[in-house]
Amino acid sequence: MATILIVDDEEDIRDLIAMNLQREAYDILEAADGLQAVKIARKKVPDLILLDLMLPEKDGYGVFQDLKSDSRTRDIPVIMLTARGKLDERITGLALGADDYVSKPFSPKELMLRIKNVLRRVQDYPAGALSENGDFKFDKNQLKFYLCGEEIDLTSTEFKLLLFLIESPNAPQERGDLLRRVWGYNDLIQTRTLDTHIKRLREKLGSHGSQIETIRSVGYQFNSNDQPST
Amino acid sequence: MATILIVDDEEDIRDLIAMNLQREAYDILEAADGLQAVKIARKKVPDLILLDLMLPEKDGYGVFQDLKSDSRTRDIPVIMLTARGKLDERITGLALGADDYVSKPFSPKELMLRIKNVLRRVQDYPAGALSENGDFKFDKNQLKFYLCGEEIDLTSTEFKLLLFLIESPNAPQERGDLLRRVWGYNDLIQTRTLDTHIKRLREKLGSHGSQIETIRSVGYQFNSNDQPST
DNA sequence: GAGACTTGTCACAATTGCGTCACATTGACC
């Protein structure tokens, strides 16, 4: 379930959003002014904040800055709502770091779409969808792999193999296990396929390729560079 | 002039609407049942559809679904009319994607207001109907597509396909999902239709065609050139 | 009903992933 904080004093917008979203099991928090919003956001961390820039008491941008300056709320995506769709306001909002920007009047459909788009980023990544180790980062949903922030194109076999190695770092993985888990081979067959793929992986990893170590007569092992937290 | 399609078999409502609206230069189309409504809507694309859920022949929701599953009418705003103002019905309607919902009995003034509200969104603020990514721009109301400001003629299938890809940029869209969302295929059927349409799209996109990337054994992905706002 | 347009399917070409092989290199043990 996603939690959304709505910062707005107009009831109809709250109703609209509540009606559209609650059916899909969203948890709605409400706040009529800025201070309260920041307070709620810090207490129960929402997945998304819907911020109306036309607040009665406080400047919407100020609330936004407050949220962004607190580490507990800094990384929550914010969708801004404004009465006017002026370009310079839009630019200001996006420049400040808003994730999206919707001008009133808007259709329910549009708002829902934007909310879902933003939430998709959050919800598509349930715990475990991202796997990370040092400079190695996996996006298991999108089947993408990043090395030092740069996307590296891996084939699906390479992806599975590297992921399996990295999820058990600093421990040798036996050939038989690798063949079973990555290729689905159940019999202990004799094949050089594994070695060839290790080679191709090392190539694609460049200087980091050496982190895949050969354990003679056993298999392969990924050596993490991560410092164990002391 | 705005064009409104009224799907209703109660003459008084039609009269009411006609009287109120024609003075302000609206074009009224009429349909007494679902099939006819869908037919008219496809032929002469209205700006707004007023759909009575209490139809004699067909289920109003069914008509709605029909309209929404056709690319030519999918993005026309729909106001639902119902005799009952139950909240769950209202929610069902809005969840399905209706733009507004009016319960009978209603005052002419209220209905006019809602009609004008919806039309204003479409006519003055087409923002919700616009989808944009880099040089790619969609007008979902007019079903038009612009590349670098120039209109490119897309068929409705091409439009749906490209829009779906672009609304989830930089992420692979699986063949199955595309076939389901664009073609409505629910079974995992084996077809080359998708590939053929991708090819036709790439052709029409010219040098930008390469932004549609093939993800082997998975599907296709649209690569955005947009810089993420920092 | 003629003609233009859209769209699904097919056959064939091009591409890509991947398993295997031959040979080179390495490392353990004598």
Next chain:
DNA sequence: GGTCAATGTGACGCAATTGTGACAAGTCTC
């Protein structure tokens, strides 16, 4: 240092996937 098994490496070929052009059926327009 010699020997042998295990692994590294580059090349090759098959099979699956995708690109491409043509075609025919269906739909809409006039």
